Amino acid sequence: MKFLHTADWHLGRRLHGQELAAEHDACLDEIIRLIREHRVDAFIHAGDVFDTGTPPNYALKQYYNFLARVAQAGCGTVIITGGNHDSPTALNAPKDLLEALNIYVVGGATENIADEILPIKNSEGKTIGYCCAVPFLRDKDLRYSMPGETDAERSKRIVAGIQEHYERVVAAAQLLNTDDLPIIATGHLFAQGGITGDLDNKEQIHVGNLGQIGADAFPAGLAYVALGHLHRPQKVGGRDTVRYSGSPVALDFSERDDAKQVVIVECLPKQTARIEIIPLPTFRRLVRFSGMFAEVEHAIKDFDTNKYERSVFAEVHLSPNATTAALDVNDYFRTLTAKHHGEKMQILRVVQTRTIGVPAFDKNSSTGLEELSRMDVFAERLKKSGIEGEEMIELQRTFQELLTLLDEAEFTKEGMTA
Numbered sequence: 001m002k003f004l005h006t007a008d009w010h011l012g013r014r015l016h017g018q019e020l021a022a023e024h025d026a027c028l029d030e031i032i033r034l035i036r037e038h039r040v041d042a043f044i045h046a047g048d049v050f051d052t053g054t055p056p057n058y059a060l061k062q063y064y065n066f067l068a069r070v071a072q073a074g075c076g077t078v079i080i081t082g083g084n085h086d087s088p089t090a091l092n093a094p095k096d097l098l099e100a101l102n103i104y105v106v107g108g109a110t111e112n113i114a115d116e117i118l119p120i121k122n123s124e125g126k127t128i129g130y131c132c133a134v135p136f137l138r139d140k141d142l143r144y145s146m147p148g149e150t151d152a153e154r155s156k157r158i159v160a161g162i163q164e165h166y167e168r169v170v171a172a173a174q175l176l177n178t179d180d181l182p183i184i185a186t187g188h189l190f191a192q193g194g195i196t197g198d199l200d201n202k203e204q205i206h207v208g209n210l211g212q213i214g215a216d217a218f219p220a221g222l223a224y225v226a227l228g229h230l231h232r233p234q235k236v237g238g239r240d241t242v243r244y245s246g247s248p249v250a251l252d253f254s255e256r257d258d259a260k261q262v263v264i265v266e267c268l269p270k271q272t273a274r275i276e277i278i279p280l281p282t283f284r285r286l287v288r289f290s291g292m293f294a295e296v297e298h299a300i301k302d303f304d305t306n307k308y309e310r311s312v313f314a315e316v317h318l319s320p321n322a323t324t325a326a327l328d329v330n331d332y333f334r335t336l337t338a339k340h341h342g343e344k345m346q347i348l349r350v351v352q353t354r355t356i357g358v359p360a361f362d363k364n365s366s367t368g369l370e371e372l373s374r375m376d377v378f379a380e381r382l383k384k385s386g387i388e389g390e391e392m393i394e395l396q397r398t399f400q401e402l403l404t405l406l407d408e409a410e411f412t413k414e415g416m417t418a
């Protein structure tokens, strides 16, 4: 049994207002090509097909066109599971129709757990394995929350609930599996130990997320666990057969240097699954220019856009005190980019770190909260507490670091309860 594992497409995603439709089109073409080339029996999507529960029509078109093509590409079974970004009911709506094409959708946790067990058939219709197609499990799918529970108690309850779900679904699949065929599972969750040494600090922050489960929470006897939710490809807890495929298209500037991939897995009876990582091309180059004004200016001018097929999407991060407030940096860098690169590069965003220090603020004036930056509000709060001098500067610096981290790590929005 050979299958392709992917996840986190986020079709319909916009990056600072820009559609990512062109790179998604190219990516889906490439996945179809790989399905044909590697003659896979099955296609597995581990959640977050769409970026939102109400995707734009072009994203729906991309999805259905893909399904029509995958059905013709020699795949015997297609399994789509819902992620935290997907609407379970929207994903499930065409379920009965798609089954006629051997496409099986599990948009959300099912009432009867047996409905999450899907036979994997090859193109000749022969059952060659089973998939425990577990979608993103929402709080309501797990154990009932206890009134007044602490974060730690809640986290423990979520972990226990997820673990129990996998135990039950795998036990039920094993009962069905009278021929001792490989059983695999999917999951859309945040796995503990999914963080490896190559991650920088900003991602380490999310280790604190609620409801993380370890690789050992998946019952023994699963030949492979196809995970979605983390956008950086990685294996979990050092286990080669518990993996995040990662997102195939860079969805955010924090993913700008990630190597994108899909995973092709071959399961043979009574053997460890054979894993093949298939690197994907860079469908769209995302780049961040950061530093002082002149540094950024030079880096933009020197950047070689000719290597890339599609317009490069860029973001500028200016250091504190990099410019005088009088200059419209957005306009400046956009003009500079247009002059040097024409259509081949677009600046999507300029982030300017505020000068450290207490800004002018008069609580008797009519300044509304929406006119203030987060830094202004924080400075005012410090002033109110009588914090000044070194301590004030230190706290402002720390607060600024936090703001930068929050701005960068956009995937925090995909919390476990989202």
Ligand SMILES: [Mn+2]
Pocket: 008, 010, 047, 048, 083, 085, 229, 230, 414
């Ligand atoms: Mn995702």
